[in-house]
Amino acid sequence: MTSPDTQGATESAGRVSRRGLFGLGAAGAAVVGAGVVAANTLFDEPPVAHASSTSDPFPFYGEHQAGIVTPAQDRLHFVAFDVTTSEKAELVDLLQEWTAAAARLTQGREAGAFGAVGGAAEAAPDDTGEALGLPASGLTLTIGFGASLFDERFGLAGKRPAALAALPKFPGEQLIPEISGGDICVQACAHDPQVAVHAIRNLARIGFGKVSVRWSQLGFGRTSSTSRAQATPRNLMGFKDGTNNMKLEDADLVREQLWATAQDGSAWMAGGSYLVTRKIRMMVETWDRTSLAEQEQIFGRNKGEGAPLGKKAEFDLLDFAAKGADGQPHIKDDAHVRLAHPSFHGNAHLLRRGYNFVDGSDGLGRLDAGLFFIAYQRDPRKQFVPVQLSLAKSDPLNEYIKHVSSGLFACPPGVRDAGDYWGRPLFE
Structure with a gap:
């Protein structure tokens, strides 16, 4: 499925940079849980x-x-973790630590209060240091919980949302288990890219000792627009991708199609969303030898402007009855554009924010490249699944692509303040 998209201020300006040390010592830290620095309110600037x-x-x-609805940035680093601790208290402590670190990192600061160079020389630094001097660069960190987290280890089985049901096996997919699934994603x-x-x-x-990296993916060149202020980008097949993507300005559609509610059956997910990831390898060498006319017929749009075939402009309305x-x-x-269109799937929309990837080449000299598909929605059973089933069965694009990785995660609501943490309602 290939379509659906400074804080470099210095101390002299009255703001604290990544390199800045707070000079508060232990008195500036309040502990939340085991070893969590939660004095974020001391350091947070007014939100923008x-x-x-x-x-x-x-x-x-x-x-x-x-x-999620944040205007899509240019770079991605996505990771799926397996939880290695069997203690619920340790998992909660980790989520608290991660939240405190994320609150700092997204504002252009270092991960810990003492940073890369401010702690004791005999101890490991509080931050790895490669982002010293870099601005926030629009960093966002978004967490999700996989179905495997809801097993017997942490007593969460009764809180697994119905919408987190396993995805069906789609025709033609060739999933690699080692790069699919995971207990937690970020x-x-x-x-x-260095900031991400x-x-x-x-x-x-x-998370060392509590989680281990299961798989990760780097991405570049967003393949969807999540705001009308953004131009539509192109995927590695050269076509504009995500023209009809749900946008943050579509307030009613976003409320209806994106955010889960307590009435959906899992109160702890109210204000959250469900994330589907698919790593889709493109057979670019074969695609590059395909005629322009066939490429355009496969997508249903022209390659230059991105207009629906038979129309002139990218955002002209699709007319599936129009004839030449x-x-x-x-x-x-x-x-492709017809098979994926909401009008053929009960008005099911997705908010896509995928990325291109190139992971070198394979043993035959072919590029290992394609789309890391990312889509958020209120219920994958009603949105992603019917759309992908239609594409998997009938899309001629399948001759040129291969799905090799899959993930499904429940992304909880936002963190309200410095006393809150990622996923808190799930663990209460």
Whole structure:
């Protein structure tokens, strides 16, 4: 499924940079749980409604997690963890530690209060240091819980949401178990790849002994727009991707299609959303030898402007009944844009924010490249599953793509303030 998209201020400006040390010592830290520094209110700047440039921060606290309707950034580092501790208290402590670190990192600060160079020389640093001097770069960190977390280890089986039901096996998929699933996922998006990688690296460092990395994925060049202020990007097949994506400005649609409610059956997920990931490898060498006319017929759009076939502009309304001079529909019945369209799936929409990837080449010299598909929704059973079933069965694009990884995660509501933490309602 390939379509559906500074805080570099210095101390002299009255703001604390990543490199800045707070000089508060132990008196500046309040402990929440085991070893959690929760004195974020001492360091937090007033939240901003949006990032005015690619260097500025997005607010961390709010009703919903950032990184969902947030205007899609240019870079991604996505990771899935397996929980290795069997103690619920240790898992809760870790989520508290991660939340405190995330609140700092997303504002352009270091992961711990003493940072990379401010602690005792005999101790490991509080931060790995590779982002010293870099601005926030629009970093967002978004967490989700996989179905495997709801087993017998932590007593959470009774709180597993019905919407977190396992995805069906779709025709043609060739999933690799080692790069699928996971107990917990974290999505780091930023405009600077080093900032995104730094954030995931530090969460993994903090989680040592409690979680292990199951798999991860780097991405570049967002493949969807999540705001009308953004131009539509292109995927590695050269086509504009996500023209009809749900946008943050679509308030009624977002409320109806994106955010879970208590009435959906899991009160702890109210204000959260469900995330589906799919790593989709593209057979780019074969695609590159395919005629332009066939490429356009497969997608149902022209390659240059991105307009629906038979129309002139990208955002012209799709007309599946329109016919050309030969009496044939401009957009074929099996065109990708038609098979994925909400009108054929009970008005099911997805908020897509995927990324291109190139992971080197395989042993035959072919690029290991494609789309890391990311989609948020209120209920995958009613949204992603019917759309993907239609595509898997009938899309001629399947000749050029292969699904090799899959993930499904319940992303809880946002963190309200410094006394809150990721997923708190689930553990109460």
